[in-house]
Amino acid sequence: MRTQLNRLEAVFGSATQIRNFGRSEKFVVEAEFVKLLEIAVWLRMEEHFRMDLLEAFTIFESKGKLVLSYFIRSHPHNLQLVLRSSVTVPGAYERVNAPSMIGIWPHAEAFETELAPLFGIEFTGSRGTGGVRKVFGEFDGFPLRKSYEWQESFEP
C-alpha cells in the first residue's frame, strides 16, 4: 500500500500528507482543501487504486476546523484508505462550501444530505438523485457544530 501511496505523493507533492490512521494499519491521505476533489477523482480513476466504493463519510469539529474524512475502498485491488481534508469553521451561522463527491461515489449522497444541514455545509458541484430527503426541522444554528447551544429541553 505504501508503494502505491508514493505514486500519489509523486503526483500531488506537498498537497498531500500521508500518515497512519489512529492505531490501525490503515493510511490517511490528508489533502489540501482546494485539492480535495482533484485527489478524490485521481484515487477513483488511477489504475493502481481504483477506489470504487465510499464506505463512510464522516465529519467532526476539532481545534476550530471541520475535518472531513472519506473512508474509501477498492474492490479490484482490495485496498482501504481514508481521504481527509479540513476547513476552518466560520461563524456560528455561516455555511461552509465543500465539494460534493456524489459524481465520484454516488453513495456520498446519503451522507451529504444528512451532514449538510447538521454541520452547515453546502456541497457544491454534483447533484444527487434526490431520492431520499432528510427533514430535520429548524435549528438555531447547526447542531453538530461545537458552537451550537445545546438545549436540555424543548417546548412542543
Add this chain to the structure above:
Amino acid sequence: MIYTQEKLHTSVSKLSWGPSDPALPGIFRIDMEAEGDLIRRARLETGYLHKGLEKSAEKRNWFTSIVPVDRVDSEASLAAELVFAIAVEEICNIQVPRRAQTIRLILAELDRIGSHLGFLARLSIVSGFETVSHYILRERELVLDLLELMTGRRFNFGFFRLGGVAADITEGFIERIHETTRLIEIRLREYHALMIENRAFVDRLAWQGVLSPEVIQMKGVTGPNARASGVRFDMRKVEPYSSYEQFDFRVPIGTGARGTIGDGFDRVMVRLEEIRESLLVLTHAVDAVPPGDFLAFRMMPDFTVPAGEAYARVESSRGLLAVHVVSDGGFHPTRVQWRTPSLANIEAVPELLRGVTIQDIPVILASLDLSISEVDR
C-alpha cells in the same frame, strides 16, 4: 365467454404515503408519481424521528456513552454496542480477554437470529401470511429469553463494556442454548414448508424488488440484501473480529432459486440460511468458551480516553455497521458518527419502486429489512 382486459385510461397522479402508516416499516414518507397503480417515480422523506444520538453522545461521559449506542437500532442493538466497544478499545489499546470475546460473539449471533426472525415475522404479515408470523415470533421469544438470561434485558441491553462484558455466563445458559438451537433448527424446516414451499408466498416475492449489482455498488447496499444479489461480502469473514476467525460458517448468497438473483425471495432465503449458519456458530461457540476473565478492567465514571480516533466495522443483521469515534483526551467523546446499513439500503428504495405497482410496496420494503431507527439516528 371470453373476457378481455379492460384498458384503463389514466393520467399521472401524485400520491403521498406516510409518514405514519402500519404498512410502512417505519416513520417516513413516500411521494410518488403513479400512472394507474404503476409507480413512475418515487421519493422518500426521512428524518421525522431523528433522535440526535450522535450529538447526545458528545454530551455524555465515556462511562455512560454506551446508553445512546443501543438506540441506534433497538432490534439489533448488540451489534452497535460491539462496534462501539471495538472502536474505543482500539483508541485505548485495551486487550479484550478471549472469554469476553467469545461471549460477545455468542450474544451477537443471538441478536442476529432474533433480528432475522423479526424480519421473517414482519414479512409474513405484509405478505398476507399472518399465521406464520405467530409461529416465528414464538421462536423469537425463545431467543429473547436467552438474551434476558444473560443480560437481564430483552432489548437495549447495555451489556458490553470497554474491555469485555458486564457479567459472566449465567448458570444454565449453555444448556439452554443447545436446547433452543436444536428447537429452532427443527422449526426452520417448518418455516420452509409454510413459506418456501408455499406457491402463494413465493409468487408474492419472486421477481419482486430486484436489486442489481450496479445499484448495490452505487448505493452502498450491504448485508443480506447485497448477498442475496450475489455479492459475497460479510465483515465476519473479510476482517474477522471478536474471535469469528475461530469458527467455520458459510456465507449464503442468492441463487435466484424461484425468480431471479437479488429478488425479494432471495432476500428471504439468504436470511433463513443465515439463521442456520448462526445456529451452527452458536453451538460451536458455547462449547468453546475459553476460561479466564470476562472483563479486562472495571471502568469508573471519571474514565478518560486518550486523544485519538478509530473506525470500527462489524456485520450486523442488516449489513455493514461502522462507527468513527474521535476523542480529544477528555471525559466526553469529541464525535461518534455511525455508518448504518439502513442508511445505505434505503437509498436503493426509489430505484426499486420504479415500475412496480402500489400494492407491492409494503412487500418490497419489508423484504429489505429497513430499520428507520438506524436512518434517523
